[in-house]
Amino acid sequence: MENYKIPKKSVERLSIYKRILKGIMDAGFTTVSSRELAERAGLNSAQVRKDLVYFGQFGTPGMGYHVSILHRTITKIMGLHKKIPVALIGVGNLGQALLSYQGFKERGFIIESIFDNDREKVGKIKNGLKIMDERNISIEIKKKNIRVGIITIPSSAAQSAANKLIKGGIKGILNFAPIELKVPSRTTVVNVALCEKLEMLSYYLSKRKLL
């Protein structure tokens, strides 16, 4: 149960194990071995066991892991067992896509306040929520006690929006803008590097002369 030295990669893989466990559970199986999990995740079975013991001892020698218990445990470890109110900054195309993205709802992330700095958009309704002026971010999220923000505005405006979120007491930011946000250490930022992914695909194809 040590939690001060868990590798970031193990946490990332937790999410993968959870997804695989869901599939195995839905298929009606009760137990699963580290070998089976590893195979499905494209990993080594020792790695699966090592990843899991970072969080506790969930297995039974000779038996493996109890699928539904392990799934529920991981869900709880990741804090995905309760609803989390979220503020969305930027109601452009990407923002609107996330507004109706099932993956967020399924994981309990409920978008409760949406903001934009475009005068044309402010005041309009999207998915039942009124688009608010970005200048009111701090006040609004403090009032609603929102602790997670999603940034989907261009890089140039992202830092200023992040500052407003921080002023309002935000704890975590999911950042889609391709810049490294400067935030105090008490705030967690997770970057979604859409452009990098695209550029990597380009690189791999280019290297193999496929473009």
Added chain:
Amino acid sequence: MENYKIPKKSVERLSIYKRILKGIMDAGFTTVSSRELAERAGLNSAQVRKDLVYFGQFGTPGMGYHVSILHRTITKIMGLHKKIPVALIGVGNLGQALLSYQGFKERGFIIESIFDNDREKVGKIKNGLKIMDERNISIEIKKKNIRVGIITIPSSAAQSAANKLIKGGIKGILNFAPIELKVPSRTTVVNVALCEKLEMLSYYLSKRKLL
């Protein structure tokens, strides 16, 4: 110029260096040191130099790197100097967001054919493109010689769409569905793990009792 053992991480960082170089170039600087690049990227300077020499010797001892030349070189190495026609599978919210996503256009990825399996959508026009039936993926991309596909449909339908892309001769897939697509080794898949990112944010906040 060896290219059979370049670590995936170095390729990922190439994309970051490119972005930073762009900023330095726009600020009017001519040269930059590995130390400066490292600072901006949050890395060690030795790592920057090591990453770069995988692709060639671009620096001058005592001087550093020529900003614009290095930027152009990286762009070329990544194959981002020419236009790439792309097929989009899934014209839901996410698909529509990507359709008008500037980042794609800026990097030369031009969406030329769009598909969906929803009868209601097929035939409609989005961003000047007619939504086509997913059943016609293979024929269409073969005809248009499209070599890159973006998948934004739910996991359940993603593998079948990937199969059609492969049958049509696709070379690379940018996959937004949270499953590991099974593809022949000649096809490159880059996954965008939106849900994982979200779950990681949840984990970090939960660990610090912030949710």
Added chain:
DNA sequence: TAGATTGTTAATCGATTAACAATC
């Protein structure tokens, strides 16, 4: 009990960093 599979240790592998001769 025999077979299976865990948690864990030790060995291996790969990536990061420090240090420095080469060189502008």
Added chain:
DNA sequence: TAGATTGTTAATCGATTAACAATC
């Protein structure tokens, strides 16, 4: 020439994997 910074080697660090005693 003196100062700066590269490319590269060697040392360090961390992550992956193999192997196995413990145990169901």
